[in-house]
Amino acid sequence: MSTDTSSRSVTCQASPNIALIKYWGKRDEELILPDNDSLSITLDLTDMHSYTTVSTSPSMTCDTFYFEGVLQTKLSSRMQKVLGEVRRRAKDMQNQFVEIRSQNTFPASSGLASSASAYASLAIALTKLFNLDNPDATAAYLARIGSGSAIRSVYGGFVRWSSEGECLSSCVFPMEHWPDLRLIILIFNSSKKPVSSTDAMQRTRETSTLFSARLATVNDKIEKLIEAIRIKDFNTFAKIVMMDSSQFHAVCMDTYPPVIYLNEQSKHLIDLVHAYNETDENGAMKVAYTFDAGPNPFCFIREQHAEEFLRLLKYIYPTADNNVHKHVADSDAKLPSINVPIAPNVLERIVLTKIGSGPKIIS
């Protein structure tokens, strides 16, 4: 906080999270109460984060929002909802206004969950700025009403968002639990998704006959996944994560009209991952993918296989842009033989990252 008593500010960093078991379906649109529990990994702050500063001073005459340094003409209805809730909870500050300045270290609207990191950092900063009661639960609540899955970014490590009771989130295992787990994010296409998640999940609820069958199995799947994470059983982890990703895309497909987020590149990467997993001489899994509401895969891999897989990606997805494969060290080691076609110039970017410790208040 600032030292000036009449003018105060708080800055918070938070990173995106990637769902291992997806959230899909709201039983309450206004409060963003989910139909099912979900489980995610919060990413490391170093590689990707939102950086949000909230300030208040008696001289302010309205709420303002700067995104990437640019004053926005209008606060979104969700941001207004979050600020309204802050005023309700901090009653003695009802007539104070807030300036929000937010930026990302990674491209927004790229299917990289930038709204999760943005709303998590905003929620934590506001909770701190106005000294709100019960700060953990309050920050989680504020993050959730801003953008559902942002509630999972208020903690580090493995985070579960509950669909019961108050629908808050909690850390299941901290970052340190599985230190050799890595994430490789492949950006095939950074254009905006064709159907917003909000519209699509509402449509799924209304029209998919398979949706309730999915809901009936999610909690059991989460328990199995938590046990696999507890004992660091990568084989089981990988299979459950890939199957839940596909099942989420299946209920999107079963929606009327169908919602199709995966594209040719997604399909190609799916084939590549399954073919690569078959090359292990002990039949063990080396890598797993998951796809959010977009075509870009998030791959989970242990450190021992990361280098080989990155080299394989460089071989399968050659590109003129040297920066794409910057993570790959020169090596003479042989790649496993894989029967998947080479796909040149389809990959825009690779992000190599790991599990993170959660948001950080900077000042």
Add this chain to the structure above:
Amino acid sequence: MSTDTSSRSVTCQASPNIALIKYWGKRDEELILPDNDSLSITLDLTDMHSYTTVSTSPSMTCDTFYFEGVLQTKLSSRMQKVLGEVRRRAKDMQNQFVEIRSQNTFPASSGLASSASAYASLAIALTKLFNLDNPDATAAYLARIGSGSAIRSVYGGFVRWSSEGECLSSCVFPMEHWPDLRLIILIFNSSKKPVSSTDAMQRTRETSTLFSARLATVNDKIEKLIEAIRIKDFNTFAKIVMMDSSQFHAVCMDTYPPVIYLNEQSKHLIDLVHAYNETDENGAMKVAYTFDAGPNPFCFIREQHAEEFLRLLKYIYPTADNNVHKHVADSDAKLPSINVPIAPNVLERIVLTKIGSGPKIIS
């Protein structure tokens, strides 16, 4: 039949059928007994058919198969299974051999159900050649053990394949019932499918948790669709057909590893159809799609909208090959305004056809 008493032959034509409610899952691999009922339309013979001649004579020393005039070095195991069953049923002809000559008026392995028309024509021709008992049920049985969905091509009109009892098929409504219904088949890609239906449906049974939820709803959907067809309610017909297609592709997606038959073009056509349907001033449906285990759409449309839709296809899918849009008459009529991107040179072929009366014995 030939007039020569010692050497006889029968020729039969049969056309492919397109499932309105899909068959997916076998409870018996050997007998090809399906997990669920399915309902299809048998196409008109004029446009697409298999033409199969079966002959027998005492001078033959083995079974032979000519496909498109070319002698095949080996009979497929399914063809052998069909001939074995014929010998079992026609006991006095156990030592007779058969020559099979089959050809198609349309490209095989193009996702146009050529195995359905091929096995239906073969089954009927063999039943007739050997004068087998109970010819309708026998031809249905023989077609089914050759290629599951071939059982629906032994009848014309709207055909239901039952998953209960003897798992035979029956005509629900004859061709004449809905004379203004048309089919427009768009061939985007005539290459071979990545995963065979047999392998994929087996994998779905073993790994999809949504599959049983699909099975639980299929019969109810068939009853609703039959009622819609009975009263020629195109709106209900279109919605049920599109939803079942998507649900079938959803359980393929929910399979591990996932099976994805639709491609970018499929997705584009889905968007086009939904956008076109929204142009009706009364909110009525004009066209419906269904996709089998491949990327090529089968569109159902009433005659009143066929010309306009064909003109729209010519506009959205322009191509240098004049033959593709040969069905489109010159017209100054305005096309409805549709917000779907133009996709040049993606369409290989359009087939305009209608419901057919079923197989025909030629000689």
